[in-house]
Amino acid sequence: MSFQFRFLFLLLLFLRYMMLTFITTQKAQKVEMKYLLVLCLLIFTDGSSAWRRFFRGRSKDGLGTPNLSRDHNLADDLWFQQELDHFDPTNTQTWHQRYFMNKQFYKPGGPVFIMIGGEGEASAKWMAEGQWIEYAKQFRALCFQLEHRFYGKSHPTQDLSIKNLIYLTSEQALADLAYFIEGMTHLHQISSGTKFIVFGGSYPGSLAAWMRMKYPHLVHGAVSSSGPLLAKIDFQEYYTVVEDALKTHSQACVDSIAAANKQFHAMLRHRIGQQDLSKLFKLCDPLDPAATKKNDISNLYETIASNFAEVVQYNKDNRDSSKTANITIDTICDVLVDEKQGIPIERLGAVNNLLLKANNETCLDYRYMKMIDELRNVSWKAEASEGGRQWFYQTCTEFGFFQTSTARPELFSEMFPVDFFVQQCTDVFGPRYNIHLLESSVERSNLLYGGLHIEVSNVVYVHGSIDPWHALGITKSSNPLTPAIYINGTAHCANMYPALPSDLPDLVKARQKVGAIIRDWLK
Incomplete structure (x- = not known):
């Protein structure tokens, strides 16, 4: 019921009530007053919500979480101190960024895998299952997931006013990752020769490729799933x-x-x-x-x-x-x-x-x-x-x-x-x-990152033919250092989720191919 209709209906009822006060008993007045109060409540009660479950190509849940095959003791929330503005040395404000860690499969000398958080809350479920966890088991990797600034529980500022949102940029997010890598290297005494591989799906898929391009001395390889690279x-x-x-x-x-x-x-x-x-x-x-x-x-x-x-x-x-x-x-x-x-x-x-x-x-x-x-x-x-x-x-x-x-x-x-x-x-x-x-x-943005002409190495781009976002990504590549995997019949970030018996053969092969590429990077 629209607000205008409810208001008109209430007005008519109120007029009726006023007439009844002159021609009916006190009992009738009380009955009508009950109806009046109910209608007053209706004016201020609306079962609708202005917000949408799917907005600007983004699910309300962000990337979503993997469908777990069993119960797990999920990773605890951990916190890393970050600078609010990495590009202004005179700004000394700091905040705490949430991250998760899984060292269950780690063997000293193994690689470090980082799952990049994106435009939604990070989930500890990704530390338990998902295709990247299968790779971690295979290569004995130490795993981290870093939540993106301004999403989930990672609140750099008191609110989301425009004066604060100026610190919400992909450049600041990449710098967060760079300082996080340095911080974890020091905290866990990770040897200098350790190779870091980043993973991301959707917008974090873009961040993964850009991270390898901007910080090649920190990141050895990147798996970019369903990442749009061309701003448009x-x-x-x-x-x-x-x-x-x-x-x-x-x-x-x-x-x-x-x-x-x-x-x-x-x-x-x-x-x-x-x-x-x-x-x-x-x-x-x-x-x-x-x-x-x-x-x-x-x-x-x-x-x-x-x-x-x-x-x-x-x-x-x-x-x-x-x-x-x-x-x-x-x-x-x-x-x-x-x-x-x-x-x-x-x-x-x-x-x-x-x-x-x-x-x-x-x-x-x-x-x-x-x-x-x-x-x-x-x-x-x-x-x-x-x-x-x-x-x-x-x-x-x-x-x-x-x-x-x-x-x-x-x-x-x-x-x-x-x-x-x-x-x-x-x-x-x-x-x-x-x-x-x-x-x-x-x-x-296209000047900073190169759009579809990004110059980088050790990045694998993975896209599904049904995913609309592949239109802004790299789906073909003749460069063996930046292979592209285009999976017919699959949708957004399909290769990242846990495998199912019903998975298409091309999806199964794509996961295997990514694993082989990671193996080559780690040689």
């Missing part, structure tokens, strides 16, 4: 890959989405259609010409498109932290091609409701300003502080990565072009954060 504002290729992934089920699946999009657009033009859409998609606030703004509609289109992006990006991976892990491309496409479930728009609504139910959500929140207000919250206790505000800041100041509808308007509409995302940067962080800042920031 209009990441229109993202939904091109999503469409191609859906086609692996059938062309009929894609055709159904396109047909539903046309019906959606037509229904938005009249009142009855808006009412039907509100019911079909279980919108938290019914579409209302008087209250629904253009940005609300754009956000609605983008949110529905994100349903498909989330399923595609994490298709059939072995994550434990995802409520939608059992919902795959096949699951949603089976619904979309099933004519027994109605016309295309009804099937699209069924997919939306399937995901709402899986996430224990009662309605779809599409209000633009609700989202903006949540992203503006600078408190560590805010829902967006689990990574949403931080990652959004990094996209607005370093990478872009805006997944627009530019390349696929017939499939997901043309309602969320690049301007829609740039406007969000301005609305959340202020007028300075505009297209001009974005252009210079993206240019700077």
Whole structure:
């Protein structure tokens, strides 16, 4: 029920109550007062949430955690003192960064493996299982995982205000890793000839490659999984890959989405259609010409498109932290091609409701300003502080990565072009954060790291064909010092999770190939 509707209903009830005070008994007045109090509570109670489980190509859980095969005594939280600003020697502020350690498999003289934390909370589960742990067993490695500054429990500042977020950059994160390596080397008396190998998936996959490039005297090799290396504002290729992934089920699946999009657009033009859409998609606030703004509609289109992006990006991976892990491309496409479930728009609504139910959500929140207000919250206790505000800041100041509808308007509409995302940067962080800042920031990132022309050695790039992020990564390489492994049929960071009997043969081979490359590095 929308706020406006609740308010109007309450007003009418209040007027009724005032009339009853003159024509009814005291008992009747008390009964009506009870109803009035209940409606007052409804005004301030809203079961919806402005925050989304999948935002800007990032799961609310970040990378996610491996699906553990058994119970483990998980690693304890450990803390390492870092400088707030590694590049200003006059700034002496420090803070404590969380990390985990596993020395169960370590043999003196063995290598040191570091898993790089990223745009979400680090998990001790990664210290127990995951493909990198299998490599650690094989090569008798000492293992560390370092949580990224400003994510999880690693809070360098009192809040997430803009004056503090200036210390949230990939450069500072890489410097954190460099000082961490030096600190652990001293603390654990690691010999000078020890080889350090870094691992990362998604944004940490980028950091892994950049770490080897920037600090080759500290890091001997890097496994970069699903890491986007090219900063780009209009990441229109993202939904091109999503469409191609859906086609692996059938062309009929894609055709159904396109047909539903046309019906959606037509229904938005009249009142009855808006009412039907509100019911079909279980919108938290019914579409209302008087209250629904253009940005609300754009956000609605983008949110529905994100349903498909989330399923595609994490298709059939072995994550434990995802409520939608059992919902795959096949699951949603089976619904979309099933004519027994109605016309295309009804099937699209069924997919939306399937995901709402899986996430224990009662309605779809599409209000633009609700989202903006949540992203503006600078408190560590805010829902967006689990990574949403931080990652959004990094996209607005370093990478872009805006997944627009530019390349696929017939499939997901043309309602969320690049301007829609740039406007969000301005609305959340202020007028300075505009297209001009974005252009210079993206240019700077590609200048710092080289984009797809990065000059580095001892890095292996691993990507899945279904993962939309592979479009900004290196999937082919003729350089034996920087091989690329492209896995057909797999999604985001699939090679990092624990193996399953159902894993595709190409995925099994990819894990084996990475192991062989690490062996060569350690010779």
